[in-house]
Amino acid sequence: MSGEQLEVHVRENGRVVATIQRPLRELDGKPAITYRKQLWLLSGNSIEIGGTAAAPVPPPAPQQLPADAEEAFEREILVRSQPPPPLPPEIEDIGANAPTWQDDPVAEPPDARLIVDAGPGTGKTHAACARVAAMVGNGIPASRICLVSFTRTAVVEIRNRIARALEEPGDAASVRIITLDAFAWAVHSGFMKEAALTGSYEDNINAALQLLREDQDVRDDLARMEHLIVDEAQDIVGPRADLILAMVDGLNPDSGITVFADRAQAIYAFAEGEDDSNGTNLLDALAARGFRQMQLTEVHRTADPNLLAIFTGLRRDLLSGRKVNIEKHVKSEIRRLAHADAGEVANLKLDTLPDDALVLMRNRLDVLIASSHAGLLPHRLRLSGMPICVRSWVAQMFWDHSQRRISRDDFEKRWHERDIQAPFDCAEAWSRCVEVAGDSVYVVDLHALRKVLARTNPPMQFCTPEFGTAGPILGTIHASKGREAPTVYLYLQETAVADETGEESRVMFVGATRPRERLLVGTAGAHCGTKVNGRVWRRTGSSIQVEVGRPHDIEPSGLVGRSFFARQEDALATQAAWANQPRRLRLMLRAESTVGWHFTINDGEQRLGGLSERFGADIGKIAWHLNKSISWLAYGRSIGLRTMVVAPDSPHLESMLEPWKSSGFFYAPLLTSFSPTKPKSR
Missing domain, CATH: 3.40.50 (Rossmann fold)
Structure with a gap:
């Protein structure tokens, strides 16, 4: 099936010169993959590059990084690894501003097991990216390298940096760069039929940990990994530390591991409200396993x-x-x-x-x-x-597109007719869609795109940081x-x-x-607040203020569903209102009997949407705590616009109106406020 990731041997004159991972494409109805900006026909699980490529691939526009990431990259040119064998020219051309270290983890052999002590601004992310690029340049398949990062935003920056350092930038997509929670869910959901997100990250971590310890299939899959990189290890505590250790113990003895940490920045030991002081100390446990200590000491972030x-x-x-x-x-x-x-x-x-x-x-x-x-x-x-904020251009492009696929010509026509505003051009937008949901370089499967963008953690190249x-x-x-x-x-x-x-x-x-x-x-200030399911609220005299804008406060039915809009025309008018005026102040949130006492969003003239049952339940818990009732909140606010995406198999579809039921894309406000209300006696 097009879009499926394959591990492919690259042969030159019959000899395997590289192993890569690529999405399956089509060329004249035959299976093909991209390599070195060309399309090559597949023969079994191999391509032969000794001759002429089957077809050129139009080069995408350069990918735009967030401003801070772009500046950081320009300041830090990826450094040289040890020869031989020769590395890609992007790494060899280090320039005058390349950072130097007391120790050089990039030059260590791929099977080394290291703890790299790195203070702020010493080039930790830089070194991690250079280490990956050096290993790929030295012949380790990109698909056999895993980098565990702390945040999803860091995942995007790391992948972009690695792509710039590789002879074949597409190889960066094959490196498994993932947060620890996402890795745990991939293990949990991939090897347990009854896997379900319970709302507890700890349950997800513990389920993956049990599988790593007890399921041989999981351990066999992990054993394929040739190098593991762990970032921000000082903040991995409790069950997460146990999960990392289980990963370490599950690797082949000749697999390498590089761990970056700074004990001076350890600020998550009690983040979950639990005392982990008697739990696993990851860095000490790794040192006890014989990991060698190294240091990055020179600060590159500032000269002040x-x-x-x-x-x-x-x-x-x-x-x-x-x-x-x-x-x-x-x-x-x-x-x-x-x-x-x-x-x-x-x-x-x-x-x-x-x-x-x-x-x-x-x-x-x-x-x-x-x-x-x-x-x-x-x-x-x-x-x-x-x-998560999927950029609004996605909804602008696809909200009324009911067909499953879209061609490049139709995509470009829509882009220009609708005057799409995005941080990049049409060619780059198309390239991003092809990357995650392309049937080929000429056709995108929008069902596949919806599945990806509807995830809890969609690809950051579609999102704002x-x-x-x-x-x-x-x-x-x-x-x-x-x-x-x-x-x-x-x-x-x-x-x-x-x-x-x-x-x-x-x-x-x-x-x-x-x-x-x-x-x-x-x-x-010396402010005091309370939380209900993570939602902050506080008393202010006879009033209270409540946080509005948690991840599940708005659901699809609240924007384009029959629960809040009797007719398609009403939902169309609301979507147009958000698109024309995404930034709004003084919104009223009110529980209304006509919608089963759910809270609605109003601007004084029209209903702009409705809030979820979860939101109402949280407000109910706050009211119960006060022994009062809450039926409204004032001064709701939207500071912009995003895209909301519903997967093709989502149960939300049954409550949605057309064309959004068929398209799966629509606008949602960036709703955020600390809204006041005066609770009433019951």
Whole structure:
């Protein structure tokens, strides 16, 4: 079937010169794959490149990275691995700005087992990408390399960097670059018929761990891996650490492993509210298995002397364990070395900040309050537990396309007729669709595209890195780990938090090491909040404020379903309203009897949608806690537009109106607010 990933031997004059993984294509009705920008006909599981290719493949436009990732790549040219054999020219041409290390993990043999200690800005991601590129250049099939990353955004950046370093950029798609939770679900769902997402990430991790320990088929599949790279290992704790160790123990003894970590940035030990202090210490367990220790020491992120003092000197203080009151010391040093005082967070004015600024706070509540005060000023949110934002161009292209497939000619015609606005051109958009759902380089299977984009974690090349599309980024320190920016505004809590573990000190250190040029430090408010199923709310006198905009607050029926819209014309008008005015303030969320007391979204003139049963249940729990009733929330807000996608086999389809029931694509608002309400006595 076209689009299926195959492992293919590349032969030259009858001799196998490489093993690659490619999606199956078609050429004149015959199976083919792409290699070196050409289409080659398959013979069994091989292609022969000694002669002439079957057909050229039109080159896609260069892929656009997020601005910060693009800048980071331009600053860090991938480094040279050891000869012989010769590496691709992209790696050999290292240039004058290539980073240097006290140790060089890139030059280590593929079967080495390493723990690489890497402080912030020392080129950890850079080294991981260069190590992958060097191994592929030295003959290890890209499909036999797995890189476990901490965040989905990092997955995209890593894959793009690897692609730029390879002689055949398409090989980057074959490297398995995945988050640990996604890996666990792939194991869980792939080897258990009764697999189901329960809503608990821990259940998913534990199920995969049990399979790795007990199922020989799982272990046989894992044993095919020739090299495993683990990023941010200092934050892998509890069952996740046990899962990594099970992966390590399941590999062949001659398989290599490279683990990158920085104990000074370990800030997730208690993130789940559980004491993991007696659990598995991953780095100690790996050291006990004979892993060799290496270091990256030179900071490349910044040349500013104040920031270098934080990156290096303050890191030494954190790791030494000799400071009596480490939290007070870290906070004092960060304030002393900052370039300016950012003042109180209540006085933050987003319209005075550059678009590439990063604004960091300790907790979710502070970010929600600051975002609410910003109103419709352009800004982006970087928080855990936010909906995935598939870019709006996808819905603009396909919302009324009811056929299963679309040709390249029809795609280009729609793109230009509809004046699609995207961060890239039509050729690049087509290339991205072909990459994940192409029947061939000329036809895309939209059912396959829907299946991919409807996943909990769709490919990031279709998504925005943050919740929002423009303006400064507001986020928590935890969610922004791995992010960097020219200018960072860091708001610290005024009152000390009782912390015997040192985690608060490490959190502050992580926040202070995000800037490349300037650090401004301010003071956050002493806000107190409560959570229901991850949803933040707080009391404010006789009123309360509730977070709106969690991942499941809006479902398909709430935007194009019969539950909230009696006629197709009503849903069409609502979709047009969101498309024409995606940024909206003062939306009213109201429980209405006509829709079974579900909450609706209204702008005073028309119904713009409805909220899910989950949302109503959370509001009900808050009301029960207060022993009151809640029937409305004010000042709802949308800060932009995204695409919502429904898979061809989704049960949501039964409640949806046409044409969206057939197409599976429609608009959804970027709904986010900290909405007030006055609960009433029962």
